[in-house]
Amino acid sequence: LKVDFEKAYDSVSWSFVLYMLRRFGFQDKWIGWIGECLRTSSMSVLVNGSPTTEFSMQKGIRQGDPLAPFLFVLVAEGLTGLVREASNSDLFRGIKVGSKGELVNILQYADDTIFVGEASVENVRTLKVILRGFELASGLKVNFYKSCLGAIGVGRETLISFAEILHCKLSNIPFVYLGIPIGANPRRSKTWQPVVLSFKKKLSSWRASTLSQSPLHHILHLI
Known part of the structure; x- marks a missing residue:
């Protein structure tokens, strides 16, 4: 499942950013600085080509801010943690790759996210719960209409039934992820x-x- 987050940078919860900083062991002083940067931020919008008066933000991180990509990566790590816990509890089953059998269940680069796992209805339902829980905690909502579900060696009827659970569309195989064709020989x-x-x-x-x-x-x- 390749997910698309709705207005990723604009919808991030500040409290979740600060929570993830604490989880990663940042000192209170540093967390206070980041919190102040978030709370004192302001923005304006263009109306007919002219900027409006600046107003305060209540959530989100500004694109173009040098700190924004780093803060977003911390937020995205929260999703990785949920998948890891689900995998450890045998609620979500990824796939093993390579000679050493490395387990892969999620691939992330900035706001590009792909879930990788066994083609089972249990996995699909677990994913839906994970994404909903992550949305409630972080503010990041998945746009299922733009998200794509694909599989290799799975019947189309089965794939359609999975897509109906997630309310997403089907992806063509192969597809491109970060410039690399996935699913091709x-x-x-x-x-x-x-x-x-x-x-x-x-x-x-x-x-x-x-x-x-x-x-x-x-x-x-x-x-």
Whole structure:
């Protein structure tokens, strides 16, 4: 299940941000600073191209604020914790990958989140409970209409029944997550053609830039 959060940055609960800071062991002084930054923040909106008078915020973290991505990652870690507890209690079953059988049940990058697990109705219902509980605690609400459910080796009728429980739409397989095709055969060169094309476009734009050979060589080496 690939979930889409409604206005992710705008709906975060401040109390949940401070709670997660405490859970991660931040000192009270630092938590007080963060709380003051949140409470004294203000914003304005554009009306016909002109900004309104600034007004105080009651929730959310401002996009563009250097602290915002770090605070959001802490908030998202709360969801990871819920999935971990559900997995430890055998309420949600992920999948094991690799020769060492590493358990994978959730993948997160900023506000991009994918749940990975066995195709069972128990897993689907547990996910719905987890997401609802996380919404009540953090303020982050899942837009199920934009969220997508996909599976490999699962009948379409079964997949449709799962989607009806979550009230989400079905995802095509393969799909792209963070630029990487998921569900495609990794041994086929065709699978990686879009990725290679994307790299070529970026490299061509760098080639046309005014970078000297030394910085350009350093960037290519990092890739």
